[in-house]
Amino acid sequence: MIPEQQVDPVRLKLYEEAALQQWLEELPIVNLALSTRLMHDFILESNKLRMSAQQRMGFLELIRSQYLVIEDDMRSRLVRTGLPKSENEQKIHKILVEIEREYAIAYWIVVKEQTGRNISWFQGKNAALAIQRTIKGLSSIVISQYIMSLPVPEWVWIDVHSLYTLGVRLKKEAAKVEGVTGLIQHGGTIQDSYKQIILLSLADSTGLMSKEIQQVYEFTERLTSLVVFEKAETKGVECPCVILQDEDLPARFIKKGESLKENLVLYINFKKLYKEFDKKEKLKNDVNGRYGSTDLSGSANTLPIELLLYLEARWFGVALSGAVLFADRLSRYFTIGLDSAYELQSATSVSLHESEKEYLAESHSKTALMCAFDKPGSLSIGSLISFRKTNQPEHKRSIGVVNKISVQKGTDKIGFEIALLTQRAHVVQYGVLPEDDENEKHKALIYALKSEGAEERSILIVESFMLKELSVVRLYLNDKNFPIVLRDRKNIGVGYWQFDCRQLEEQVVATKSNKGYDFT
Incomplete structure (x- = not known):
């Protein structure tokens, strides 16, 4: 994984602070495509060059802010569409993962040098930072793979587990490290970074939109203190969650009482997290539906209620599955x-x-x-x-x-x-009330929903975010038309909304008249 390194005093001067500052100032920020190539080449060449751990860590931290800008720009180009991804998106992804891999390797080189012998307090502090940054770098690869619906490379999970284990052995897993701005930030420990990527893996990316994957990862930062690692199985839990630290696999839920090699297992206690999800008001935002959000920034301190319910099910150990619709196995x-x-x-x-x-x-x-x-x-x-x-x-x-x-x-x-x-819907049209001169009609679907112990309801599916709770529209069904009121608004898909609709009586609207009273 770590390339063979060469001694080159001339090239080494390019990685001194003054030269680096000049290089960063000359980086063509307005041309991110060129900046990406230059950043990639710069990191790639540094990994082939022998330098002290202190100098390597110094230059990696110095370029980190600009590196993250480039990474964010490339990610933003991958989350705009669904699947299959275009050839251009696949090309961007390939370059992105190559850069993320080289950047993670660069920090890994520091980890190897700082932890390969007895270390001083100062070196231990740098080792904690290097381990945390390497876990973050490997986490970036996981996120990029999830966005593209691709499997995580075979070596990533075993490396993530090994790095956390190393942090524990050095007793540095809870040591706070500096963020990009130089400030102490929440989530800036080896343990918290490890918990974040573990939570994301348990969220099951196959049920998330591309744009949601980064958002969920950022959201987990506020939850890390609610997740506890233990050496023994958590009592009173039906489906224990475990990390097999000697395997190249993410965390998973197991059957209660399943036999495992205890010395190589971390059990995850989610009890505090479950209590937090009992108070979803603090976690949800006012975005109008999970699929209605247009935010592609990836930053999320709160989430739509539908996405919170999705995450709650996954973190409670409920496997994601569609309906059993194809038992006949026919096309x-x-x-x-x-x-x-x-x-x-x-x-x-x-x-x-x-x-x-x-x-x-x-x-x-x-x-x-x-x-x-x-x-x-x-x-x-x-x-x-x-x-x-x-x-x-x-x-x-x-x-x-x-x-x-x-x-x-x-x-x-x-x-x-x-x-x-x-299983069966009917086509209808609707017009917004009060009717205008054009009386434009819009396509919709309607179906009947019967719940046990409740009356049958009519459910309307529309492709419009303009209709709100208690909107009144005119429904055109076969040869009939009548006004309905829309209730229980739900964002069921990307661009699609569902309403419980109730028929209203036609109202005769009095019109003004200029005639006098009729006394006859």
């Missing part, structure tokens, strides 16, 4: 989006063949379909899906939302699972 025709679902649902023909608007997917399991897409960014967590069996006509369609996505290793196929909304 399905499907289409993405409300417009195409509306048109196919409205079809008057009884064609059993694949429409030009449909994809053919093979069943991958009882809960998953698998398909190769011809257009980048076609599918995302939160995509609205309508699907049918291949022997059914176009208008007999089920409706759901994609809740899990994975890229099939070694293929160009994408596997996805679906949270079912209804």
Whole structure:
């Protein structure tokens, strides 16, 4: 992993503070593509050069702020679309991971030198910083892989576990280290950085949108004090969570009483975290729905309530899964989006063949379909899906939302699972009230929902964030039309909202008249 290093006094001068300051000042900030190449080459060459641990740490910290700007810019280019990723996005990702890898290696070189012998107090302080930075660097690789729905490289998790174990052995796991600004920041310890990436791995990235992965990682920073590592299984927990520190795997939930090599296991106690999630008001923000947020910054101290509920389930040990819809293991025709679902649902023909608007997917399991897409960014967590069996006509369609996505290793196929909304929906239109001269009609879907012990409700699916709670619209259903009031607004997918709708009585609106009283 660490390249062979050469002694070169001339090149070494480029990494002295004065030369570094000049190099940073001359870095073309407005041209981030060129800055990225220069930063990559600079770090790559430094790893091949022999220098003292103190000098290496000094220059790595000096360039860190600009490095993080470049990393953030490259990440922002990868979270704008769904899957499959375009060739350009794949190229950006490849360069990004190469830079992240070299930057992590640079800190690892310092760790190796600082911990390879008996160390002084000052060296121990630098060792703690180097270990924490290396864990952060490896965590960056994990995040970038999750964003692209790709597996984590084989060596990453075992290295992360080894670094934390090393910090514990040096008794530096709880030592605070300086942040980029030189200030002591929360999360600036070896242990906290380790907890952050462990929490992200348990969040199951296959159920997160690309833009949410960095947000969830940043959010975990406020939760690290609520997570406790223990050597023994936590009492009163149905599904213990463990880290097998000698394996190249993330943390996972196990069955109670499962036999493990106790000396190589860390148990995770989530009891404090569970209590915190009982008070979600402190954790949630006022963003209008999980899928309605347009924030791509990745920074998040609070999250939408829907995303909090998702994380709560994962951190409670509930495995993410779609509905069991494909137990027959037969292929399905499907289409993405409300417009195409509306048109196919409205079809008057009884064609059993694949429409030009449909994809053919093979069943991958009882809960998953698998398909190769011809257009980048076609599918995302939160995509609205309508699907049918291949022997059914176009208008007999089920409706759901994609809740899990994975890229099939070694293929160009994408596997996805679906949270079912209804087995059968009907096409309708609606017009916003009060009606204007144009009386524009909008496409929508409607279905009936019957809960045990409750009356049947009518649920309307629309592609508009303009409709609010208690909005009144005119619904056009077959040959009838009538006003309805919209309640229980829910953001069910990317750009899609669902309402419980109730019919209202038509109101006769009195009009002004210029005539006098009629006494006859």
